[in-house]
Amino acid sequence: AVEFLGDSARVCPAEPAVEDGRPVEAGEDFADVAGQRYAKRALEVAAAGAHNVVMSGPPGSGKTMLARRMPGILPPLTMEERIEVTKVHSASGEGNGTLVTRRPFRAPHHTVSTSGLAGGGSNPRPGEVSLAHHGVLFLDELPEFSRTALEALRQPLEDGQVTISRVAATLTYPARVTLLCSMNPCPCGYAGDRRKVCRCTAGQIERYQGRISGPLLDRMDLFVDVPRLTRQELREERQAEESSSVRKRVSGARGIQALRQGSPNSALSGRRLREVCALRGDAETLFSRAVDRMGLSGRGHDRVLRVARTVADLSGEEEIAAEHVAEALNYRRSHLVGR
Incomplete structure (x- = not known):
């Protein structure tokens, strides 16, 4: 540093890290998911156009497994996108200062607060929706999230950004995400299942689904049913596409x-x-x-x-x-x- 300041040494510009060609971690591959061709096709369409998706199905049908493999079918981040994502993560205090090279995948727990999901706080920071910028925001068990937190997503889903107003300043964070949600069709999880009888009443099912507002559902592009597969269907499945x-x-x-x-x-x-x-x-x-x-x-x-x-x-x-x-x-x- 002393030599550089004294003009006795030159420092070459740092080269950005080269993409290693592996957009997902080992094991996170569509080929691991047996069956569910309809759901896989829907996720392919969603990835191709950055569309929002709701997957509905009983426990054990593979909804979470499919969701966690969606980043692997997304194209690599461009250099401009990498810089944008790195800026957001830096503003939140995450990361170690290196350039983010993989598309974000954020999966907050359903107990997350409104400010934790959409951003805010006394010292405003980016929320999960901004930390998933140019990537995937996965909300598992969608009806279990607080209605206030879910309603806070309406603006970023429509505008691609979150505006947080405080007395001292107004901050705007980018939030161009692919929203991927999963849910059970009813409280017990087995409404419409071919092998297990649902024990919920019509009123219970209506109240459960009513936790998600119409305006939020109206901002979703694809609604996908993910049924449980039979043992025979799992055995008959050929080599799945990677x-x-x-x-x-x-x-x-x-x-x-x-x-x-x-x-x-x-x-x-x-x-x-x-x-x-x-x-x-x-x-x-x-x-x-x-x-x-x-x-x-x-x-x-x-x-x-x-x-x-x-x-x-x-x-x-x-x-x-x-x-x-x-x-x-x-x-x-x-x-x-x-x-």
Whole structure:
């Protein structure tokens, strides 16, 4: 340091760490999950367009196992994204000063406070939703979270940032996340299960599901049922696809979106949404009928279009076809939608 200050020595700029090519820890691979092809496809679509997901199913169906493997199918962080994520982690006091190279995966416990989830406190700090910026925020057992904490997520899910106002200052933290939630269909967890009888009353199920507000559910893009597999289904499962193969398709779709609009499809809005997600022919007819039958809200209408655009991108198609719309609509078919 003395030699450098005295101009007798030169210090070369530090080179950023080279990505080691392993976006997930060993063992966290989609190939480890037997069956659940529908859920895996839904997570692939969600990863490709940065869409929010709710998985519902009985205990032991694999919801948490699937969720923890989602970072492995996401494309690597760009240098700009790495810097943004590192800044947030530094503001929270996390990290050791090195550049973050892997997409964040945050899984707070359901007892987390509102400020812990969304950010805040007497000395405002980023919450879990900001610490998951450019990554995945996983909320396991969604109805068990406090309603106040969940409602605090509405702004960041819509705007991609959290604003915290205090007398001394107003702070804004980035919060562009993929929200991934899991829940049981009822208090006992076995409503609709093929092998175990649910012992909950209709009123108990309604109150349990009612812990999640309609406005929050309206901000979710995909609703996925994850049933328990039978022993025969587990035995018949062939070699499952590895995360690396899925990640190639996801990265390809993200690349298409970056060239077309400079952001994931989940961020499309306004006139740009209408331009990129324009429907024609059979696709327009199918969607118009579905909007009336399913009673989609304005926000739900736009979310179906964004998911359909992502499905088309995964297929490498420039135009959204009827089959792409049909798949997107199928992800809105849930007992949670429209209640």
